[in-house]
Amino acid sequence: MAAPNSTDRSPAGRWRDIMERWLSRRAPAARSVGLDHGKLFILPTRAGMAFLLVIALLWLLATNYENNLVFALTFLLVSLFAVLPVHTFANLSGVQLQLLEARPAFAGDYAEARIEVGREGQRSRERIRIFWPPEEGAELDLCEQSRAEVQVALPVIKRGRQRAPRLRVESRFPLGLFRCWSPVDLDIEFLVYPRPKSAGPLPVGAAVGEGESEQKLRGGDDFAGLKPYRPGDSLRHLAWKQYAGGRDLYSKEYESGADARLWLDWDLLAGRDVETRLSNLCHWALQAEREQTPYGLRLPGSEIAPALGNPHLQRVLGALALFPVQGA
Amino acid sequence: MSQSREMLPRESLLWIFAAQFAALLPQFALLPLWIVCAWAFAVYWRLEVYRGRRDLPGRTIKLLAVALAVGGLALSYRRWFALEPMVALLAVSFTLKNLELVSRRDAFLSLLLAYFVAATLFVFEQTIPHAFYGAVCVVLITAALAAQQGSSSARPRRALGLSLRLLAQAVPLMLLLFIVMPRLGPLWAVPQNTDGASTGISDSMSPGDFAQLSKSDKPALRIAFDGPVPPPEQRYWRGLVYSDFDGRRWSQGFGVDPREGGRVSWGPPQQPLPAVGPRYRYRVIQEPTHNRWLFAMARPHSDTDGVGETPDDRLLKKAPVYNRFAYEVRTWPRETLGAVPDLSDFERSRNLQLPGGGNPRTRAWAQELRAKNPDTEEISRRILQFYNRRFVYTLKPPALGADSVDEFLFESQQGFCEHFAGSYVFAMRAAGVPARVVAGYQGGEWVAQEEYLLVREYDAHAWAEIWIPGRGWRRVDPTAAVSPERIRDGLRSAAAEEFMQDSLFPLHRISVLNRLRLQWDMINYRWYQSVVSFDSDRQRGLLQRILGEVSPLRIALFIAVPLGAALLCVLSWLWWSGCSRRLPPASRLYRKFCRRMARAGIERRPGEAPRDFARRVRAEKPHLGPMVERITAAFEKAAYCEDQEAEKQLRRLLRQWRVADGWW
Numbered sequence: 005m006a007a008p009n010s011t012d013r014s015p016a017g018r019w020r021d022i023m024e025r026w027l028s029r030r031a032p033a034a035r036s037v038g039l040d041h042g043k044l045f046i047l048p049t050r051a052g053m054a055f056l057l058v059i060a061l062l063w064l065l066a067t068n069y070e071n072n073l074v075f076a077l078t079f080l081l082v083s084l085f086a087v088l089p090v091h092t093f094a095n096l097s098g099v100q101l102q103l104l105e106a107r108p109a110f111a112g113d114y115a116e117a118r119i120e121v122g123r124e125g126q127r128s129r130e131r132i133r134i135f136w137p138p139e140e141g142a143e144l145d146l147c148e149q150s151r152a153e154v155q156v157a158l159p160v161i162k163r164g165r166q167r168a169p170r171l172r173v174e175s176r177f178p179l180g181l182f183r184c185w186s187p188v189d190l191d192i193e194f195l196v197y198p199r200p201k202s203a204g205p206l207p208v209g210a211a212v213g214e215g216e217s218e219q220k221l222r223g224g225d226d227f228a229g230l231k232p233y234r235p236g237d238s239l240r241h242l243a244w245k246q247y248a249g250g251r252d253l254y255s256k257e258y259e260s261g262a263d264a265r266l267w268l269d270w271d272l273l274a275g276r277d278v279e280t281r282l283s284n285l286c287h288w289a290l291q292a293e294r295e296q297t298p299y300g301l302r303l304p305g306s307e308i309a310p311a312l313g314n315p316h317l318q319r320v321l322g323a324l325a326l327f328p329v330q331g332a
Numbered sequence: 333m334s335q336s337r338e339m340l341p342r343e344s345l346l347w348i349f350a351a352q353f354a355a356l357l358p359q360f361a362l363l364p365l366w367i368v369c370a371w372a373f374a375v376y377w378r379l380e381v382y383r384g385r386r387d388l389p390g391r392t393i394k395l396l397a398v399a400l401a402v403g404g405l406a407l408s409y410r411r412w413f414a415l416e417p418m419v420a421l422l423a424v425s426f427t428l429k430n431l432e433l434v435s436r437r438d439a440f441l442s443l444l445l446a447y448f449v450a451a452t453l454f455v456f457e458q459t460i461p462h463a464f465y466g467a468v469c470v471v472l473i474t475a476a477l478a479a480q481q482g483s484s485s486a487r488p489r490r491a492l493g494l495s496l497r498l499l500a501q502a503v504p505l506m507l508l509l510f511i512v513m514p515r516l517g518p519l520w521a522v523p524q525n526t527d528g529a530s531t532g533i534s535d536s537m538s539p540g541d542f543a544q545l546s547k548s549d550k551p552a553l554r555i556a557f558d559g560p561v562p563p564p565e566q567r568y569w570r571g572l573v574y575s576d577f578d579g580r581r582w583s584q585g586f587g588v589d590p591r592e593g594g595r596v597s598w599g600p601p602q603q604p605l606p607a608v609g610p611r612y613r614y615r616v617i618q619e620p621t622h623n624r625w626l627f628a629m630a631r632p633h634s635d636t637d638g639v640g641e642t643p644d645d646r647l648l649k650k651a652p653v654y655n656r657f658a659y660e661v662r663t664w665p666r667e668t669l670g671a672v673p674d675l676s677d678f679e680r681s682r683n684l685q686l687p688g689g690g691n692p693r694t695r696a697w698a699q700e701l702r703a704k705n706p707d708t709e710e711i712s713r714r715i716l717q718f719y720n721r722r723f724v725y726t727l728k729p730p731a732l733g734a735d736s737v738d739e740f741l742f743e744s745q746q747g748f749c750e751h752f753a754g755s756y757v758f759a760m761r762a763a764g765v766p767a768r769v770v771a772g773y774q775g776g777e778w779v780a781q782e783e784y785l786l787v788r789e790y791d792a793h794a795w796a797e798i799w800i801p802g803r804g805w806r807r808v809d810p811t812a813a814v815s816p817e818r819i820r821d822g823l824r825s826a827a828a829e830e831f832m833q834d835s836l837f838p839l840h841r842i843s844v845l846n847r848l849r850l851q852w853d854m855i856n857y858r859w860y861q862s863v864v865s866f867d868s869d870r871q872r873g874l875l876q877r878i879l880g881e882v883s884p885l886r887i888a889l890f891i892a893v894p895l896g897a898a899l900l901c902v903l904s905w906l907w908w909s910g911c912s913r914r915l916p917p918a919s920r921l922y923r924k925f926c927r928r929m930a931r932a933g934i935e936r937r938p939g940e941a942p943r944d945f946a947r948r949v950r951a952e953k954p955h956l957g958p959m960v961e962r963i964t965a966a967f968e969k970a971a972y973c974e975d976q977e978a979e980k981q982l983r984r985l986l987r988q989w990r991v992a993d994g995w996w
Binding site: 058061067071078080094097143144179180 | 404436440455458477505509513519
């Protein structure tokens with residue numbers, strides 16, 4: 005996404021830079037932000053402009069017919085138009101946002117941020133929309149409850165740490181004729197994993213360049229017991245004998261020996277470009293986690309010892325995400 | 333913005349239809365029936381779509397609907413530059429828009445149109461009930477706009493409440509604008525509401541016309557005087573002069589109406605106004621008549637824009653009176669006008685004109701009178717005496733044949749004002765005296781509380797004027813010779829038995845109702861005086877009264893001071909209802925704690941979770957650790973579990989700490 009970088013030299017880009025600098029002085033990045041007059045902007049919407057046009061036409065009608073009741077209606081609508089921005093502004097003023105969590109996501113997917121929205125004072129707030137501009141975002145009311153949690157999604161394309169652009173907090177309450185908004189920087193940074201790409205079956209026992217390949221080919225060979233078959237279990241580990249004996253389908257479980265562990269190795273995928281390799285490793289890691297096969301990761305210059313479980317998966321995927329971009 | 337966000341919230345559809353219905357309802361009577369049916373059908377179709385039983389119409393059907401609507405409009409209205417076709421056009425665009433009411437944009441468009449349609453109602457009618465109804469429409473339309481926001485805003489009570497609140501807040505500024513905003517006057521000629529039938533006195537008079545008018549008690553004029561009020565026998569409100577008689581019908585004749593080349597002087601009078609002050613100054617509020625003539629006493633002059641004077645001493649409006657119209661009049665007594673020029677030959681022959689034949693008995697009688705009495709006034713007196721002796725004043729005179737004047741004078745001898753006036757002028761002309769019939773209103777009911785004269789349709793009257801050399805036109809009322817009560821007390825006492833006999837409910841006989849009706853008319857009068865006829869003159873007067881002097885500075889202050897006060901109110905409301913003082917008590921206490929920690933040298937970073945902060949404090953100042961941890965735990969419990977006990981504990985801890993402050 006368009007993180008503020010000053011490499012864009014086009015007039016539009018330069019303008020964006022100026023705006024961004026101005027905004028970051030007015031509304032600096034923070035994980036918790038309260039909206040006040042310094043950060044809120046308000047303008048009529050297109051419907052508001054049409055409303056003004058109707059007022060102008062009504063004024064013409066009133067003037068040409070010298071009709072005081074039409075005048076009264078015209079002025080009533082003018083006054084309504086003058087009263088509305090106060091309400092729209094008050095609806096956002098004093099709203100507080102706090103980032104609870106920026107969930108990691110896979111490239112090409114939506115990254116979600118969990119945000120808590122609260123309010124100062126007891127005044128109820130309605131129809132607050134929080135979104136990243138072209139996206140739809142989330143809409144919420146704070147009437148009885150004084151705080152609520154929303155999840156806002158942002159599509160992420162590139163792997164790595166992604167700094168999210170400014171969130172837009174917007175409201176058109178009460179009549180939709182005015183739009184009050186605030187570009188809020190909640191200091192959101194998403195960790196974006198590579199997009200998983202299938203690279204064939206898990207390289208069980210495969211290892212490159214260590215010279216002890218036969219040992220590892222056999223994998224773990226200490227039989228540890230039977231467990232009920234789950235789809236995705238290796239066919240080689242099926243307890244065929246028991247199955248033939250009329251029992252349910254079981255997988256044989258082996259306790260992996262130290263040398264028979266599954267290594268998701270960068271070097272196994274030689275010949276592909278960096279991003280594809282990372283994508284394939286990512287796919288394997290997910291598959292191994294699904295099959296409950298302990299796995300480790302070897303990248304040039306780093307290594308994560310084999311293990312299982314969510315924290316381990318996060319670590320592995322994180323390492324893949326943060327692998328230096330080639331040529332950068 | 334993505335597609336689905338722009339979609340109409342489902343609940344809001346009913347709101348839109350309700351608003352449309354409210355705006356269209358008063359127009360239903362004016363619109364051709366097919367438009368009403370088409371609208372209802374479009375709504376039905378859209379509701380079927382809403383229920384999922386039907387699809388929105390395709391392109392072909394929509395095009396067909398447009399073609400049908402345009403064709404229908406073309407057939408229904410031959411004149412396009414008029415008000416009704418424009419309202420019809422708005423109604424049709426509503427209808428067609430309903431067939432593609434999909435997005436929020438469509439809804440906005442439809443509702444903005446509804447505001448406009450609601451406003452056109454006022455062009456037709458400006459009464460209090462209509463104003464009230466218009467206000468209801470505006471509340472409904474605004475509620476429908478609020479409902480477009482969806483969710484809780486679309487709930488009926490919430491949307492209506494919101495709309496009422498917003499509009500109520502808008503009213504003070506509206507009043508200010510209403511008083512201050514300049515009225516420019518018409519920028520261009522606009523089509524008027526021309527379809528309504530003209531009411532009241534018409535531009536011709538034949539036997540029976542005025543008896544017909546006497547059946548209506550609708551108000552015709554309301555007249556407020558500035559200074560003396562004329563006595564009842566002087567209250568002759570002249571509207572029309574009939575000079576042309578065809579044997580049955582009296583009419584204005586050729587060349588009187590300005591459209592036929594009649595002379596009217598607009599603006600300042602051609603002859604200088606008399607040096608003497610006017611005898612009467614008054615302001616007339618006239619109900620719409622769809623005609624151009626206005627009503628005033630003899631020798632009038634008006635400074636109101638668009639009002640001119642005719643050579644036969646009447647006031648005329650440039651454009652017909654389609655809406656209630658108010659004008660100022662000054663009337664001078666006859667004597668002050670100085671020397672009277674002689675009647676021109678044209679005027680003389682016009683006012684001596686009689687049909688070629690007919691009514692021979694009257695002619696003979698008149699010539700005999702003439703031969704016996706050389707004095708004009710004596711002839712007139714003789715004729716009036718003739719009436720006085722035998723005639724009967726009645727609302728239900730017998731029908732008359734071909735020689736209507738002869739039959740009336742010598743056979744039936746029963747008649748209403750037009751019979752008397754017509755036969756009198758006929759006789760005077762036959763006797764060689766220039767004479768003319770004048771039509772208008774006579775009398776009026778004095779409304780004491782509000783000090784104005786209420787003239788109703790049944791006060792319509794016809795009388796005569798004769799030319800007396802050297803003195804000019806003199807008013808003669810033959811009816812007064814027969815029934816002086818008519819002039820003094822009005823029709824109700826002159827023809828008590830017959831008065832309003834035909835009306836379905838003789839409400840005028842119930843005095844309570846009569847009083848109530850008079851009360852209602854008083855309220856109406858106030859309404860017209862202060863709201864409907866509030867023009868630039870009255871505006872200047874009102875501002876002068878409020879400000880003392882109308883200068884740009886004072887007007888600017890007049891606008892700025894209330895606006896500034898309102899702005900202050902709004903700002904203080906925003907501050908009070910949303911400022912940090914209203915933080916929950918637990919957060920306030922915690923904030924206090926953070927300030928103390930900052931003084932102690934450890935500042936909480938923005939967005940730092942309390943627990944992280946406590947950990948950091950413990951790392952940097954271990955001796956504070958236990959206290960900080962207890963405070964943090966108490967705060968978390970108080971803030972997130974809304975635990976009253978924990979809040980008290982937090983308060984206690986902070987107090988203890990202050991005591992301990994001394995030694996660490």
